[in-house]
Amino acid sequence: MTRIKKQCEVCGEKDAKILHRHHIIPRRDNRCSNKDSNIAILCPNCHTKVHEGDLIIIGVYQSTNNLKLMWFKKGDKPPMEEEFWLVKQNPLIIRREKNGTNK
Numbered sequence: 001m002t003r004i005k006k007q008c009e010v011c012g013e014k015d016a017k018i019l020h021r022h023h024i025i026p027r028r029d030n031r032c033s034n035k036d037s038n039i040a041i042l043c044p045n046c047h048t049k050v051h052e053g054d055l056i057i058i059g060v061y062q063s064t065n066n067l068k069l070m071w072f073k074k075g076d077k078p079p080m081e082e083e084f085w086l087v088k089q090n091p092l093i094i095r096r097e098k099n100g101t102n103k
Contacts, residue, residue, distance in 0.1 A: 005041045006041075007019070007041070008041060008042050008043035008046050009040055009041050009042065009068075009069040009071075010042060010043075010046040010049075010055060010069070010071060011043060011045070011046055013043035013045075013046075015043075018043060018044055019041050019042065019043060020041070020042050020043070020044060020047045021039050021040075021041060022039065022040040022041075022042050022047055022050060022057075023038055023039065024037075024038050024039070024040055024057050024059065024060075025038055036060070036067075037059070037060045037067075038060075040057055040060075040069050040071075041069075053074055054073065054074045055071055055072075055073060055074070056071060056072055056073075056074065056078070057069065057070070057071045058070045058071065058072070058078065058079075058080075058085040059085055
């Protein structure tokens with residue numbers, strides 16, 4: 001099964017001309033790949049929020065009908081316990097936890 005990738009997977013923005021491909025595991029990490037399971041489709045606004053630490057992407061999961069990007073907002077409870085996250089040891093998340101910032 002595949003994901004719907006013609007809109008932002010966070011807010012639903014449908015203007016395909018502005019959508020970005022975001023690597024869930026960053027390109028600087030040796031575990032990064034260009035596989036569908038490591039790419040999130042985001043609008044510029046949501047993409048900025050991810051890099052600022054306001055949105056945290058934890059992976060791509062099977063839902064009842066298709067694959068779905070799982071994410072949560074900073075300060076909210078994650079949709080599942082961290083032990084079930086597909087993206088473990090994500091440098092963006094580790095960096096925030098270590099120094100308490102959102103750089």
